[in-house]
Amino acid sequence: MGAKQILVINSKGGVGKSTLTSNLASYFSFKGRTALCDFDRQMSGVRWLERRDPSRRKIDSITGWEYRSGDDYDWMIMDTPAGITRKDMMSLIARSDVIIIPVLPSPIDIHAAADFIRDLVVYGRIRTTQKPLAIVANRVKTNTAVYDLLKSFLASLRLPFVTSLRDSQNYIHASIHGIGIFEMDPLMVNRDIEQWQPLLRWINEAAEKGRMPLANHGRPRPRAVVHSRAGKPILRAVR
Ligand SMILES: Nc1ncnc2c1ncn2[C@@H]1O[C@H](COP(=O)(O)OP(=O)(O)OP(=O)(O)O)[C@@H](O)[C@H]1O
Numbered sequence: 001m002g003a004k005q006i007l008v009i010n011s012k013g014g015v016g017k018s019t020l021t022s023n024l025a026s027y028f029s030f031k032g033r034t035a036l037c038d039f040d041r042q043m044s045g046v047r048w049l050e051r052r053d054p055s056r057r058k059i060d061s062i063t064g065w066e067y068r069s070g071d072d073y074d075w076m077i078m079d080t081p082a083g084i085t086r087k088d089m090m091s092l093i094a095r096s097d098v099i100i101i102p103v104l105p106s107p108i109d110i111h112a113a114a115d116f117i118r119d120l121v122v123y124g125r126i127r128t129t130q131k132p133l134a135i136v137a138n139r140v141k142t143n144t145a146v147y148d149l150l151k152s153f154l155a156s157l158r159l160p161f162v163t164s165l166r167d168s169q170n171y172i173h174a175s176i177h178g179i180g181i182f183e184m185d186p187l188m189v190n191r192d193i194e195q196w197q198p199l200l201r202w203i204n205e206a207a208e209k210g211r212m213p214l215a216n217h218g219r220p221r222p223r224a225v226v227h228s229r230a231g232k233p234i235l236r237a238v239r
């Protein structure tokens with residue numbers, strides 16, 4: 001069986017794609033053979049792995065587009081560039097099993113995220129393929145008005161908002177040392193690890209079930225019976 005491929009994507013820059021990717025790679029390195037696939041020419045993922053001590057759990061470094069088969073791994077975590085083209089986005093979605101979109105709770109980012117998610121749903125055919133998709137709010141300072149705005153925006157899109165990660169120096173520290181927060185002193189990262197649990201649970205469930213129906217997404221839309229001119233009943237989705 002091929003690897004489970006986790007895609008971390010958002011066309012907006014600096015939202016935490018590489019941070020999520022490296023921490024996911026760190027987590028899954030304890031679960032099975034893991035590779036970090038870097039599709040970004042900035043190569044933050046590759047550089048992070050270069051800083052990683054060889055005594056740590058092994059994570060292979062793959063420069064994204066060069067790689068075709070996932071047979072050598074159990075988990076492949078894909079980091080993507082800011083400003084990704086629609087064509088690249090579509091081809092990465094097609095090969096991924098699980099999609100994660102980090103979003104920052106700032107008004108500008110919320111608008112950018114809305115545009116990106118619309119593109120993703122329309123061009124990535126997310127709804128029809130029912131690929132599991134989750135939104136992660138990153139660098140969150142809870143109880144701010146912007147955070148509430150983000151929550152209600154996501155609710156209005158009926159997209160699964162799986163967790164919020166706080167703004168924490170632990171991520172900076174981990175990045176510098178080529179590790180994930182899962183490899184740090186538990187006393188220091190307790191709160192952060194707790195915030196990751198809903199996302200990790202969600203990924204494991206989604207990966208196990210394959211293309212599981214999304215929260216809200218998979219629910220059949222209400223249908224109304226409409227009669228054609230010939231009197232035949234036709235089912236139509238209610239908008
Ligand atoms: N939860 C967090 N707490 C503190 N700092 C964070 C957090 N998430 C990300 N950062 C920091 O924010 C900066 C941007 O994060 P990151 O590089 O992961 O974003 P990105 O989406 O990959 O950016 P790009 O689009 O440029 O590739 C980095 O310096 C990172 O260390």
Ligand SMILES: [Mg+2]
Pocket residue numbers: 017018019040044079080081
């Ligand atoms: Mg990045």
